[in-house]
Amino acid sequence: MAKTKPKYHIFVCTSSRLTGENKGYCVQQQGKDMVAAFVEEMQDRDLDSEMMITNTGCLGLCSMGPIVMIYPQQIWYGKVTVDDVEEIMDALEEEEVVERLLI
Amino acid sequence: MAKTKPKYHIFVCTSSRLTGENKGYCVQQQGKDMVAAFVEEMQDRDLDSEMMITNTGCLGLCSMGPIVMIYPQQIWYGKVTVDDVEEIMDALEEEEVVERLLI
Secondary structure, eight states: OOOOOOSEEEEEEOOOOTTSOOOSHHHHTTHHHHHHHHHHHHHHTTOGGGEEEEEESOOSOGGGOSOEEEETTTEEEOSOOGGGHHHHHHHHHTTOOOGGGBO | OOOOOOSEEEEEEOOOOTTSOOOSHHHHTTHHHHHHHHHHHHHHTTOGGGEEEEEESOOSOGGGOSOEEEETTTEEEOSOOGGGHHHHHHHHHTTOOOGGGBO
């Protein structure tokens, strides 16, 4: 049986390296705090059943980092901070995007 | 200007943890070798311009791991091995899926 796919799959770059090192640009720039903030907002909004939040390795877009990608909508945000998370989640629920963060 | 999005964004679970530890299920099960195999196939097929390959943290689907997800197509594969990578890439180029690996 096919697994139910999330309506929104949020990928947050935390520069998680294959070697296990954590020293890239995004992880220095609140990447980990952002994952926690997304999880908190997801739970507050009771979206657990239709959302997944996953940390990623380097996306090679460091000059635009920290990066957040939302699939399958193909929404890519750059220079995201923890303070932007609430606005990103509001936009998702309204089927809109945060224009100022788009890359 | 909007960044050009890849036609295929392949996410490979390597259990990359926020703590920097590498000790989850998928990383033990060839996760790292799989990333290397996808990169090699991508380069061999000259698909660099339309494909991205990214390692991820744990997806919480360990019993079905190692996991490979392809977005925005929303193709999810489970119990993937390095030997499956060529077939997965063949299917992508033919706009098909590898039925036996779908989850």
